[in-house]
Amino acid sequence: MNWISNYVRPKIGSLFNRREVPENLWTKCDECGSMLFHRELAENQNVCTQCGNHMPITPRARFRALFDGGAFTEIPVTAPTPDPLQFRDQKKYPDRLRAAQRETGEKEAMLVVQGEIGRVPVVAAGQDFTFMAGSMGMYVGNAILAAATRAVERRCPLVLFSAAGGARMQEGILSLMQMPRTTVAVEMLKEAGLPYIVILTHPTTGGVTASYAMLGDVHIAEPGALICFAGPRVIEQTIREKLPEGFQRAEYLLDHGMLDRVTDRRHQREELTVILRMLLGLDPAVQADLPPPVLSNAAAVATQPAASAER
C-alpha cells in the first residue's frame, strides 16, 4: 500500500473543501513506522496492520470491541479521599489529577463495566495507561473492589486488563496498601468460585504486577507487552550489565512460566468466550449466534457523553 497517496490526498482535499475534518487521521506505528489510517486502526483495535505492534488503547475503545454489540454499562466506583497525603512535588497532586482528567476525559485510571462476552455475563475492569501511567492509587483499589463485589453479586467472572507504570507515588503508602486491598478483591472471587482472568497489557509493572495482575486463574498477555516487577533500567543499574533482547516481554514471561498465553488483541474476544464458557460449564458458543462487537469510532462518540455528563 502506498501510504503517501492515502496520506497526502485527504489533507489537501480537506484544505480545499474547508470541511471540518478531525485532526490526527493518521497514526504512525512506533515499531515499524507505517502510517495507519484512523478507521483502519480502530477496526484493528490499535494493532498495527503491518507489523502487529499493539499500541495503547483506552479501556472504552477496548470494551466496545470486547462486548457483544459493543454494549456495556459502567459500574460506579466509590471516590476516595482526594489527595490523602497532601502530596507536593514540583506540582500539586490535585493539579496533576485534574490535568489527567482533562486530557483523557476519564475520572481515573480504571474503568469498571459489565456486559456480555459471547453471551456470558461478565464484569470487566480496564486500567488506563493514558491516565497518569495507569498508576495504582486508592481509586484503582476501590475500582477493583467494586468490580469483584459486582462479579460476586451477579455470580459472573471478572476479566481484568492491567496496564500501569506501578503504584501512584503521590498517594505514598496508601498506594502500596492497594496491593493487599486488591488481593482481598481477588480472594472474594476465588472464594465465590468465579473465574478471574487477567489480560496483561503493555506495560504492567511494579506493585500492579506484584498483586492482582499475577493472581489470575488464567494469565493472558498481549504480544510484546513489558511485564515486570522492577523495570529494565533499574535492573541494568543494579547488575551493571546489558539485559538480553526481549527481556521481560510477554513472550519471555511465557517462556519462563509466568503466563498461560500470549494472544493478539483482535483474538481475545473469541478466546475469552471459549475459556469462560468452559470454566462456567456452558456449552460451546455458536459463533453465528453471537452479536458482533463494535469496531468503529462512531460508537466511541456515542458512549462517551454519559461519562462526561456525570462531572
Place this chain on the structure above:
Amino acid sequence: MTQYLDFEKQLADLEGKAEELRAMAERDDDVDEQARALDQKAKQRLQTLYKNLTPWQKCQVARHPDRPHCRDYVRDLFTEYTPLAGDRNFADDHAVMGGLARLDGRAVVIIGHEKGNDTKSRLEHNFGMARPEGYRKAIRLMDLADRFGLPVITLIDTPGAYPGKGAEERGQSEAIARSTQRCLRLGVPMVSVIVGEGGSGGAVAFATANRVAMLEHSVYSVISPEGCASILWKDAEKMREAAEALRLTAQDLKRLGVIDRIIAEPVGGAQRDGRAAVAAVGEALTDLLGGFAGMDPAAIRAERRQKFVAMGAKGLAA
C-alpha cells in the same frame, strides 16, 4: 564507638571532646568535671535531635548499620529458635530468615528480613533484598503455621525486593503477590513489626498482618525517597523533599491508620541501645498477640481483610 550520621556532627564533636578529655588526664578531677559537663550537653543535644528528626533523617536512622537486625531479635526474644530453610523449588534465600521458635513459651513461626552487619554477611544476606525464593520460603512457613495453629510474627527490614535478572525470570512479582495473598488467608493471628526499612512490595508481602507496629524511627514507604526524587523531581538529590512528601514516618503512618502502634526507641535511636530496642519490641509482640486469644480462624481472617479494605478511607484525618 557509634557510627555517626551526617546530621549528628555537633553531637559527635561533643562526645569526641569528652572522650579526648578523659584520655588526656585520667585522674584529674577538674578535667573529669568538664568531661561530665560535656556528656550532659551531648545527652541533651541527642535528646532534642532525636525528638525532631526530619523524615529524611529518619530514613538514615532506619538504615543505620548498628540497629538491631532480625537475628538480634530472634536471639534475645525467642527460645528454641529452629531455622527452617528453602522454598522447595529452587534455593534457600538468605535475605529472609525464618523458622519455629517460642515467644514467652508459646510456639510461633517467625519470618524476617536479615540485612547482615559487615561486608561479608551483607553480601551473604544480599542486603536484606529477597529474591522470589525468599517470598516462597515465607509462604511455606505460613502454610506450616496455619496448619498447626501457630501465630506468625514477621520482622520487616528491607530496602525492597531484589531488582535482579534472575529474580525477574523466576517470577518476583508472582512470588510477592502470592506472599501477600498467603498473609490474607492465614487463620492464625499475624503480627508484623517494621524494625528498620519497610521497602515497598518487598515489605508489604510480609506485612499484610492483623497488627502492624513500627519502631519509632523506622520508615515504611512505597518507594525509597531517592527513587521518588529521581522520578518526580528528576533529581535523586531531592530525597529530603521526597521523604517529606511520602509520609513514610511511623508517626504519619499512624495518623493515616496504616499502622497500629509505634514502639518507642531508646534516646538516640535503636542503634545506640540495641538491647532496649529489642526488649521494647518483645513487649509489644506479647501484647499485640495477646489480643487474639480465643478468636477463631474465620474471625481472625475477616478482621485482617476488613482492616485493609477500610484502610486509607480518611486520609490524614484518620
